[in-house]
Every structure is written in C-alpha cells, then in structure tokens.
Amino acid sequence: MTGDERRPRMRGFSTWTTRRWLRVGVAASLVVLALLGTAGAWVLGRTGSISDELVDVRSPALTVAIRLETAVLNQETGIRGYGLTGIPEFLTPYEQGLTEQAASLTQLTKLLQDDPAGLDDLKNVRDAVAKWQERVARPVAATPAGSPSPTAVRRATEGKAAFDDVRAALNSQQEQLRADRVRVRDDLRDTMALRNGVFGAIAVLIAVLTALIFEGLRRGINTPLERLGADARAVAGGDFEHPITPTGPADLRRLGHEIDFMRQRLLRELALSEDTRLRLDAQAADLQRSNAELEQFAYVASHDLQEPLRKVSSFTQLLQRRYGGQLDSRADQYIDFAVDGANRMQTLINDLLDFSRVGRLHNSHQNVDLDKVLERTLSELSVGIEEAGAEITHDPLPALFADPTQMGMLWQNLISNAVKFRRPGETPKIHVAADRDGELWRFTVTDNGIGIAPEYADKVFVIFQRLHTKDTYTGSGIGLAMCKKIVEFHGGAIGIDPEYHDGTRVTFTLAPRPPENPGPSTVPEAARTDAEPVR
Known part of the structure; x- marks a missing residue:
C-alpha cells in the first residue's frame, strides 16, 4: 500500500473521538473474549465428554469383559470336571457362570450401545459361547450324575476346538477394548493439553488486552490531558504567551483548540485591560494632582476670602450702627442687604470648608x-x-x-x-x-x-x-x-x-x-x- 493510500485512512483515524475509540476498543475486546470463551467452552466440553467416555464406558466395559471371560472359564471348568467325574458339585461353577454370563452380556450391551465395532465383537463372543454351550456344555450337563459322561469323552476334541474359539473371541474383544481405552486416554491427554494451551492463550490475550487498553488510555487520554493540564497551569501561572498544544483524539484536540482560543482572547483582553489600566493610572495621577491642587486652592482661596469678607461685614455693620436712621429708608434697606449677604457668604464658606474636610481632616x-x-x-x-x-x-x-x-x-x-x-x-x-x-x-x-x-x-x-x-x-x-x-x-x-x-x-x-x-x-x-x- 502506498503512502497516498495510507494518508486518507490516517486522516480518518484522526477524526475519531475518545468515545469512538473507546467503543471500538471495547467492541474488539468483547469479540476477542467471546471467541476465546467459545474455544475454552468447547475444550472444556470436549475434555468432559472424553473423560466421561473413559470413566463411564471404556474402563467399565473392559472390566465387564474380563468378568465375562471369568464366567465362561468357570463354566468350562465345571463342565469338564462334571464330565470326567459325574460329581454334581462340579455343576455349581457352571450354573454360577451362566448367571454371571447373562449379567455381563446385558451390561456390555448397554455400555457398547454407541459402539458398533464393540457390539460386533460382543456378538462374536456370544455366538462362540452359544456354540460351545450347545455342542458341549448342555449335553454334558444333561448327563445323569454318578458316572463320567460319555458325551464329554466323545466330544472332547470338538469341545476343545469350540472353547478355543470362545477364548479367541474373548481375547479379541478384550484387546479391542484395551485399544479403545488407550485411544480414549490418549485423546483425553491431548485434549487436556489443548485445554491448558487454550486457557494459557486466554490468560495471555487478556493480559495483552489489558496492557493495550491501559496503554491506549495513557496515550490517548491521560497523556493528552496531562499535557493540556500542564499547559493550562503554565497559563494560569502567568505565562499567557505559552501556547496550548492540542493532542490526542479529535474531541481532546478540539478542547485544546478552544482553550488556546480562550487563552488568546484572554491575552488580548489582558493587553487591552493593561492599556486601560495604564491610562486610568495616568488619569488617576492627573486627577489626584488636580484634586490636590483644587483642595489647596480651595483652602487658600477660602482663607484669603475670610479677611476681605470680614472687612466687608465689619464695615457694613459699622455703617449700619453709625448711620442707621440718618439716611432714607432705601439706604437702610441697602445696608441690611449688604450685612445679610456678607453673613450668608461667611456661612456658605464655612459650610463649604466643613464639606471639604470630610474624609480628609476628619479621618480618625x-x-x-x-x-x-x-x-x-x-x-x-x-x-x-x-x-x-x-x-x-x-x-x-x-x-x-x-x-x-x-x-x-x-x-x-x-x-x-x-x-x-x-x-x-x-x-x-x-x-x-x-x-x-x-x-x-x-x-x-x-x-x-x-x-x-x-x-x-x-x-x-x-x-x-x-x-x-x-x-x-x-x-x-x-x-x-x-x-x-x-x-x-x-x-x-x-x-x-x-x-x-x-x-x-x-x-x-x-x-x-x-x-x-x-x-x-x-x-x-x-x-x-x-x-x-x-x-
């Protein structure tokens, strides 16, 4: 794949947000875990089924086959002894063998019901035993007790051959059952090894997924957030020229761009406020100087006004006392106006001085x-x-x-x-x-x-x-x-x-x-x- 073919895909990944990365990561993890869980369940089920076959079928079948052989051998021993001696006690092992044979055949038929080859071997054993019993065992057992059975002597060779067929059928059956048990045991061992491998792989994959998730979170979220926080702290510490570097998924980069835009806006506002503060400081200094000059002017002016105003008031009062009643009524009125105006001017100046003293002289x-x-x-x-x-x-x-x-x-x-x-x-x-x-x-x-x-x-x-x-x-x-x-x-x-x-x-x-x-x-x-x- 060429670089031009890879570039659109990279641009596509660069537009993924944190939420999308998390969704994709969680979905992929769930799919992998589901597959591993399915494989593990299958291996466990396979192990259980093979183990059940070995414990419940193959081993019991071999044991029952050996009991069947023992029952047939007991029958042969009893029949041979009875045929040679005619003693009835020799029929007891034969009769017990018949009972055990019937039970063993029934149990084997049940155990091997899902094994056609095993059922064929069992049929061969049953046929060989039935042939020996028909040709030898039953005729000998039917002979009256007390004397050797002529049938046993006459059919000795035939009975030996028939019983050899029985032995061969039993041996063939047991060899097949042993081979089946070995095969099932090997399958169980292989399946257990596969199970251990599968669960080991599951553990390794879970560890790898965990590491990948933590590394993805660190690189995709933690590291960009830490870098963004470090840049923000640098700006908050007073370094307003420090740029905000957007990194990580699309939404975190978008957040970084917005914070950087806010930083630039704040920088412009600070520059404007600093310029305004400088102008206000200059205006405040000018205003303070102007107020001080006005305050000094007011005090000096009011202090200097006291003396001429006092003279005007004093002389108008003297004029009123000395010439009151000697001039016409209009002149007396004019003098009263002058005295009243001077007094009110003094009151106004004193009130104005008191007003200017608030917060300046009276500040204790x-x-x-x-x-x-x-x-x-x-x-x-x-x-x-x-x-x-x-x-x-x-x-x-x-x-x-x-x-x-x-x-x-x-x-x-x-x-x-x-x-x-x-x-x-x-x-x-x-x-x-x-x-x-x-x-x-x-x-x-x-x-x-x-x-x-x-x-x-x-x-x-x-x-x-x-x-x-x-x-x-x-x-x-x-x-x-x-x-x-x-x-x-x-x-x-x-x-x-x-x-x-x-x-x-x-x-x-x-x-x-x-x-x-x-x-x-x-x-x-x-x-x-x-x-x-x-x-």
Missing part, C-alpha cells in the same frame, strides 16, 4: 458608640429642639469603627433638618431606628414634617440644591450633601424612602468598618487655619 477612625454620639448631638441642638417642642426618640444604636466627628456631623444635619422642616402648628416627632442588614447596619431617621416629593428624592443630596427660598427656611443647601459624603466615606449609601408619606424618612447604611481609609491631606497646615467668621 475608632470604635464609636453611636448612642453617645447621638445624645451629644441632641445636647448641642437642645435650644432649637426646645424652641420647636420636638419629641425625639431612638432605638438602641450599635458601636461602629468610624470617625466620631463625622458621625456627629451626620446626626447633627439629619436631626436639625427634621426639626427645621416641621409642619406648622404640629409637634415635631422624630424617631431614629437601627437594624442589621447582612454585613451592614441600616439606620432610619423618620419625622412627621413637610416631606419631600419623590421627584426631588435625589436632588436634595446635591450640594447647594435647595427646595425652598432662604426666606422660608434658612440654610446653605449643603447639609444632606455632607451626609451623603459621610455615609459613602464609611462604605454605605443614603436615600429617601419613597414609600413613606407622613413626613420624611431618611434611610442610610453604614459598614462596621469602612472599606479603606484615605491618606492625609496634601494641603499645608498653614492653609488650614481659618479665622472665625463675624456674626
């Missing part, structure tokens, strides 16, 4: 008992609470790892907002609750105030966003934005409960420990010193 985390922080906050807000007649209750609050200053600012903004935005003519009722929510703590601050419309639920947490004019409710619009920043800095989230309609319910979560602690501020200490505003 420790175990904080929120019950004590809330009680301290209520004490600080006691004047406003008493003026509003507010009723404030709270559940037992947990202790968290947090910044105590920020926790105070959180409670202060939430409680003061609940007191501030109360319904006219109705006693403010405020309740603080805390429940465990998985790994977080969920807090709610519920009041019976004017409430927040659902469309403004997100807007109220944006810095400087106000839902009311400054004449209706005072404030800078920075309180809830500061609460949002504090909560998020401590790994939580804050929002307005849209399903509560009898006021406002602010709900927020806090982690037992914050996710990470930002580093210290890069603003110089000199820029952090702020003068007290003029009130």
Whole structure:
C-alpha cells in the first residue's frame, strides 16, 4: 500500500473521538473474549465428554469383559470336571457362570450401545459361547450324575476346538477394548493439553488486552490531558504567551483548540485591560494632582476670602450702627442687604470648608458608640429642639469603627433638618431606628414634617440644591450633601424612602468598618487655619 493510500485512512483515524475509540476498543475486546470463551467452552466440553467416555464406558466395559471371560472359564471348568467325574458339585461353577454370563452380556450391551465395532465383537463372543454351550456344555450337563459322561469323552476334541474359539473371541474383544481405552486416554491427554494451551492463550490475550487498553488510555487520554493540564497551569501561572498544544483524539484536540482560543482572547483582553489600566493610572495621577491642587486652592482661596469678607461685614455693620436712621429708608434697606449677604457668604464658606474636610481632616477612625454620639448631638441642638417642642426618640444604636466627628456631623444635619422642616402648628416627632442588614447596619431617621416629593428624592443630596427660598427656611443647601459624603466615606449609601408619606424618612447604611481609609491631606497646615467668621 502506498503512502497516498495510507494518508486518507490516517486522516480518518484522526477524526475519531475518545468515545469512538473507546467503543471500538471495547467492541474488539468483547469479540476477542467471546471467541476465546467459545474455544475454552468447547475444550472444556470436549475434555468432559472424553473423560466421561473413559470413566463411564471404556474402563467399565473392559472390566465387564474380563468378568465375562471369568464366567465362561468357570463354566468350562465345571463342565469338564462334571464330565470326567459325574460329581454334581462340579455343576455349581457352571450354573454360577451362566448367571454371571447373562449379567455381563446385558451390561456390555448397554455400555457398547454407541459402539458398533464393540457390539460386533460382543456378538462374536456370544455366538462362540452359544456354540460351545450347545455342542458341549448342555449335553454334558444333561448327563445323569454318578458316572463320567460319555458325551464329554466323545466330544472332547470338538469341545476343545469350540472353547478355543470362545477364548479367541474373548481375547479379541478384550484387546479391542484395551485399544479403545488407550485411544480414549490418549485423546483425553491431548485434549487436556489443548485445554491448558487454550486457557494459557486466554490468560495471555487478556493480559495483552489489558496492557493495550491501559496503554491506549495513557496515550490517548491521560497523556493528552496531562499535557493540556500542564499547559493550562503554565497559563494560569502567568505565562499567557505559552501556547496550548492540542493532542490526542479529535474531541481532546478540539478542547485544546478552544482553550488556546480562550487563552488568546484572554491575552488580548489582558493587553487591552493593561492599556486601560495604564491610562486610568495616568488619569488617576492627573486627577489626584488636580484634586490636590483644587483642595489647596480651595483652602487658600477660602482663607484669603475670610479677611476681605470680614472687612466687608465689619464695615457694613459699622455703617449700619453709625448711620442707621440718618439716611432714607432705601439706604437702610441697602445696608441690611449688604450685612445679610456678607453673613450668608461667611456661612456658605464655612459650610463649604466643613464639606471639604470630610474624609480628609476628619479621618480618625475608632470604635464609636453611636448612642453617645447621638445624645451629644441632641445636647448641642437642645435650644432649637426646645424652641420647636420636638419629641425625639431612638432605638438602641450599635458601636461602629468610624470617625466620631463625622458621625456627629451626620446626626447633627439629619436631626436639625427634621426639626427645621416641621409642619406648622404640629409637634415635631422624630424617631431614629437601627437594624442589621447582612454585613451592614441600616439606620432610619423618620419625622412627621413637610416631606419631600419623590421627584426631588435625589436632588436634595446635591450640594447647594435647595427646595425652598432662604426666606422660608434658612440654610446653605449643603447639609444632606455632607451626609451623603459621610455615609459613602464609611462604605454605605443614603436615600429617601419613597414609600413613606407622613413626613420624611431618611434611610442610610453604614459598614462596621469602612472599606479603606484615605491618606492625609496634601494641603499645608498653614492653609488650614481659618479665622472665625463675624456674626
């Protein structure tokens, strides 16, 4: 067969999957084992049949033939003695021989019923014995006792010849039976040797099949899987350039190609993510530098704004005290506007500074008992609470790892907002609750105030966003934005409960420990010193 003729067959084998190889291997093994089992069964059956023939037919037949010869010899001895002496006791062996002869002939006929040659020999023996008995034994036995039988003397020569024929027939029969027994014994020995050879061949073939199966599994499945696993471990160890080499049956090669495709896809994604990470690192560095610059600018600007703002506020207040009532009403109004604007600007700057300090200056985390922080906050807000007649209750609050200053600012903004935005003519009722929510703590601050419309639920947490004019409710619009920043800095989230309609319910979560602690501020200490505003 040429190489061109072999190549399509090899390509055909290369498309076989593991399942097909296993099916073909198992089918071939079963066929071989079935053939070997059939041969073994035939050899066992043959051995059994020959053994049964030797034990149950040939050996017993020879033994019975010898007993038949003994019975005939006893008859001849008895007849000869009786014929010479006429003594009746000599007839006893003759009569016993007749009985044994009949039994032996019956048994031999049964044993040799499947052996035509043996039956022919038995017929010859029976005919020779019948001829001797007819010509000699019966006439002599019929002679009266007491005197020698004249028949025996007269037929002595004929009787000897007849009995020699009997002996010859018996000897021929026994020789044939011995030859048959030897032949059957040789057949048994040869069959047993064949049986041992067949079962030895079965054992060898089973061992060979087992070795072939294990070697096929090792080469076709174990080795490709080990190589695939080694390549996968190399890739998992960080060597993403390491190629996956597909080997083995078609399905394992297909798996190797898919894993290699996944490796190439992962390599492309990693390259893309690395490029993205580098750009993000650069952007983060730029953003960090920009934030530091903005933070420093905010502090410097706010610090520098304090002095001119203080002068504007001081001189407008002096102008109001000195010239109040001396000018017309419009001038007094203008002076009031200037004083109010300066004061609100100072308040706005101070609130903005407090907002920027969250997570930067106030970053001293420790175990904080929120019950004590809330009680301290209520004490600080006691004047406003008493003026509003507010009723404030709270559940037992947990202790968290947090910044105590920020926790105070959180409670202060939430409680003061609940007191501030109360319904006219109705006693403010405020309740603080805390429940465990998985790994977080969920807090709610519920009041019976004017409430927040659902469309403004997100807007109220944006810095400087106000839902009311400054004449209706005072404030800078920075309180809830500061609460949002504090909560998020401590790994939580804050929002307005849209399903509560009898006021406002602010709900927020806090982690037992914050996710990470930002580093210290890069603003110089000199820029952090702020003068007290003029009130």
